[in-house]
Amino acid sequence: MTPLIFTDFGFSKLTTDDYISLIAASTNAFNGALLARRPDHYKHFTVAGIIVLAYAGGIGGGIVRDVLLNKLPAPLINPWYLILCLAAAVIALIVDYYAEQRFKDGLFQFMTAFTLPWYAIVGAKAALDAHLGYLAAVLIGIIATTAGRWIIDVACNVVPKQLVRGEFFVVSAALTGIAYVVCDQLGVPVIPATIVAFLVGFGFRLTAQTLGWEEWEPWEPENLQTGEKSRKKLGEGLRAEFSTTRSIKETTK
Amino acid sequence: MTPLIFTDFGFSKLTTDDYISLIAASTNAFNGALLARRPDHYKHFTVAGIIVLAYAGGIGGGIVRDVLLNKLPAPLINPWYLILCLAAAVIALIVDYYAEQRFKDGLFQFMTAFTLPWYAIVGAKAALDAHLGYLAAVLIGIIATTAGRWIIDVACNVVPKQLVRGEFFVVSAALTGIAYVVCDQLGVPVIPATIVAFLVGFGFRLTAQTLGWEEWEPWEPENLQTGEKSRKKLGEGLRAEFSTTRSIKETTK
Amino acid sequence: MTPLIFTDFGFSKLTTDDYISLIAASTNAFNGALLARRPDHYKHFTVAGIIVLAYAGGIGGGIVRDVLLNKLPAPLINPWYLILCLAAAVIALIVDYYAEQRFKDGLFQFMTAFTLPWYAIVGAKAALDAHLGYLAAVLIGIIATTAGRWIIDVACNVVPKQLVRGEFFVVSAALTGIAYVVCDQLGVPVIPATIVAFLVGFGFRLTAQTLGWEEWEPWEPENLQTGEKSRKKLGEGLRAEFSTTRSIKETTK
Numbered sequence: 001m002t003p004l005i006f007t008d009f010g011f012s013k014l015t016t017d018d019y020i021s022l023i024a025a026s027t028n029a030f031n032g033a034l035l036a037r038r039p040d041h042y043k044h045f046t047v048a049g050i051i052v053l054a055y056a057g058g059i060g061g062g063i064v065r066d067v068l069l070n071k072l073p074a075p076l077i078n079p080w081y082l083i084l085c086l087a088a089a090v091i092a093l094i095v096d097y098y099a100e101q102r103f104k105d106g107l108f109q110f111m112t113a114f115t116l117p118w119y120a121i122v123g124a125k126a127a128l129d130a131h132l133g134y135l136a137a138v139l140i141g142i143i144a145t146t147a148g149r150w151i152i153d154v155a156c157n158v159v160p161k162q163l164v165r166g167e168f169f170v171v172s173a174a175l176t177g178i179a180y181v182v183c184d185q186l187g188v189p190v191i192p193a194t195i196v197a198f199l200v201g202f203g204f205r206l207t208a209q210t211l212g213w214e215e216w217e218p219w220e221p222e223n224l225q226t227g228e229k230s231r232k233k234l235g236e237g238l239r240a241e242f243s244t245t246r247s248i249k250e251t252t253k
Numbered sequence: 254m255t256p257l258i259f260t261d262f263g264f265s266k267l268t269t270d271d272y273i274s275l276i277a278a279s280t281n282a283f284n285g286a287l288l289a290r291r292p293d294h295y296k297h298f299t300v301a302g303i304i305v306l307a308y309a310g311g312i313g314g315g316i317v318r319d320v321l322l323n324k325l326p327a328p329l330i331n332p333w334y335l336i337l338c339l340a341a342a343v344i345a346l347i348v349d350y351y352a353e354q355r356f357k358d359g360l361f362q363f364m365t366a367f368t369l370p371w372y373a374i375v376g377a378k379a380a381l382d383a384h385l386g387y388l389a390a391v392l393i394g395i396i397a398t399t400a401g402r403w404i405i406d407v408a409c410n411v412v413p414k415q416l417v418r419g420e421f422f423v424v425s426a427a428l429t430g431i432a433y434v435v436c437d438q439l440g441v442p443v444i445p446a447t448i449v450a451f452l453v454g455f456g457f458r459l460t461a462q463t464l465g466w467e468e469w470e471p472w473e474p475e476n477l478q479t480g481e482k483s484r485k486k487l488g489e490g491l492r493a494e495f496s497t498t499r500s501i502k503e504t505t506k
Numbered sequence: 507m508t509p510l511i512f513t514d515f516g517f518s519k520l521t522t523d524d525y526i527s528l529i530a531a532s533t534n535a536f537n538g539a540l541l542a543r544r545p546d547h548y549k550h551f552t553v554a555g556i557i558v559l560a561y562a563g564g565i566g567g568g569i570v571r572d573v574l575l576n577k578l579p580a581p582l583i584n585p586w587y588l589i590l591c592l593a594a595a596v597i598a599l600i601v602d603y604y605a606e607q608r609f610k611d612g613l614f615q616f617m618t619a620f621t622l623p624w625y626a627i628v629g630a631k632a633a634l635d636a637h638l639g640y641l642a643a644v645l646i647g648i649i650a651t652t653a654g655r656w657i658i659d660v661a662c663n664v665v666p667k668q669l670v671r672g673e674f675f676v677v678s679a680a681l682t683g684i685a686y687v688v689c690d691q692l693g694v695p696v697i698p699a700t701i702v703a704f705l706v707g708f709g710f711r712l713t714a715q716t717l718g719w720e721e722w723e724p725w726e727p728e729n730l731q732t733g734e735k736s737r738k739k740l741g742e743g744l745r746a747e748f749s750t751t752r753s754i755k756e757t758t759k
Binding site for chain 3: 323381383385386389392393403412413423424467468469470473
């Protein structure tokens with residue numbers, strides 16, 4: 001078998017899923033690069049580092065989705081993913097250099113809503129195609145949508161956005177996935193189903209952002225100062241447990 | 254092919270592996286939600302965030318195990334995983350609201366030991382079923398057992414429990430996996446082998462917790478203050494290396 | 507089917523890929539253990555914790571590579587990976603105990619360059635074998651090379667080395683992968699191609715370290731103090747966006 005000499009660049013025919021995934025990847029890469037430059041995430045990143053974070057945000061969701069579905073990740077099969085994410089990162093850096101802070105804040109907020117539904121749609125579609133159930137389809141959509149942000153936040157030593165107040169990030173992804181699954185099961189073709197699901201997710205997130213809706217944060221835990229230092233040996237803990245079982249029962253009455 | 258209209262919820266027949274995995278997932282989800290509310294991990298999480306962390310703790314281990322074994326993750330195939338983990342997270346929040354701190358500390362410590370062996374058992378079993386060797390089976394058991402905690406700790410900006418003193422977390426998982434592998438290879442059927450391995454892992458962890466056993470922490474590194482700032486160019490490093498090779502040899506005599 | 511009694515240790519015939527991967531795994535495990543003991547990463551790790559980090563650095567890259575390529579991870583198939591990484595971690599701890607700080611600094615810097623090319627080579631090779639394109643091959647090489655360091659850095663609450671100044675870590679991995687792909691496509695056999703790619707990656711990194719070359723860090727973002735607190739509702743952001751669109755256009759002229 002003679003080796004192919006520099007012909008195996010891997011460009012292949014793109015499917016509808018690929019087009020939606022490419023929108024998801026490149027818009028999320030754009031947003032990832034902007035995020036890396038925001039003051040709450042900035043950690044003296046180099047240009048190479050910003051491009052790495054843009055890729056994490058851009059193809060992270062697609063890779064995690066395909067790994068969970070036990071497939072070769074689409075971003076590795078077709079180089080358009082890598083090319084478009086690099087272009088998106090470069091454009092984001094140019095915008096970051098030339099634009100004013102207020103424009104960048106607005107753009108970032110807008111893009112956060114605009115980029116959100118794509119991976120939720122194509123993730124839910126991929127899960128349905130793999131004959132997983134509805135709950136799994138919505139879950140894959142949520143994970144594909146939010147995995148990139150999780151990776152970036154953790155790398156920047158920031159608590160992941162999924163876990164704290166933030167205009168219904170996870171819920172928007174879930175609603176998008178649910179909308180797509182409902183359309184799909186009602187027999188709506190891919191493109192109109194995608195449009196409906198996009199409008200649901202984008203509309204909900206935009207409304208939440210505009211009106212300042214935020215997730216509910218429960219009561220503060222007790223003993224916030226003490227932390228791990230107050231950890232007891234289990235012997236003490238068990239004694240505590242048995243002696244307080246009665247008081248619990250009284251409390252829950 | 255007519256689309257099925259809302260019938261594809263994905264519920265399917267559960268295997269013995271699924272039952273053990275479901276115990277592992279739901280008890281770990283319960284513990285994950287409690288952990289998210291502990292003062293050393295709490296970072297102003299929303300209710301949605303606590304549920305996300307409960308899922309990370311609950312199905313994280315099962316997903317990592319199946320991804321490593323190159324299979325579709327069980328928690329995506331059968332929705333009972335998602336339903337039971339949600340229920341466990343809700344119960345944990347209710348307990349967190351109504352119970353006293355001392356009861357919660359005791360319960361968390363007890364559950365930490367009780368939840369530990371399940372993923373180690375089913376992970377080792379899955380690896381043996383995939384015809385991997387004994388070492389890989391124990392390793393898959395350890396990874397499945399501790400992956401959820403790693404994800405939660407990193408997301409909460411806490412150093413993962415695996416790495417610091419903590420009542421033999423990794424060793425308990427290893428002992429459980431070893432006990433299961435030994436039973437399995439001696440021809441013991443799944444259910445008694447599971448019981449034996451559970452007792453080994455749970456018993457060891459409980460003993461370690463009760464008696465305050467902890468892993469050995471080696472000597473402190475020198476120069477703890479200097480950190481990355483003292484990084485040298487390699488030229489200096491190499492000079493240092495060659496000039497100190499002799500002194501090393503003297504030291505090691 | 508009678509169970510095999512303690513014969514399934516999983517040792518199997520090693521391929522050329524395995525030999526290169528074993529060099530990659532054991533040298534990276536050695537470096538991972540040294541890294542865990544460096545003042546900027548040290549977080550009161552136990553001996554078990556240091557071994558866990560050595561495994562993360564050692565087999566992390568190989569596992570991530572094989573998961574991305576949708577294969578059973580080589581480090582799970584053949585126990586030599588686990589045995590050699592443990593040996594490397596133990597040797598690193600012995601060196602850490604007996605050697606002087608200056609020697610350790612030099613050794614760590616040298617090993618950082620020496621360990622880098624192996625996973626880039628075998629990652630690129632594995633991707634080409636899986637009929638992925640050139641870009642994907644280089645990307646898999648980069649990810650396999652740097653994944654272990656990412657996992658360790660995140661666990662130690664340190665910003666991943668890929669993202670900040672550091673003697674062209676990512677670029678060195680990319681150059682190694684490119685060199686291997688070029689050799690491979692020119693028909694050079696595996697072993698000479700490996701040697702050429704190793705010399706390219708090792709030589710570039712060593713030169714960068716010796717001469718103190720570092721990646722370019724772009725201009726500082728504005729408003730570094732304000733952070734997430736200054737986040738606006740989208741309404742304000744959009745108003746800002748529309749009112750500044752003109753000023754942008756003027757700026758970009």
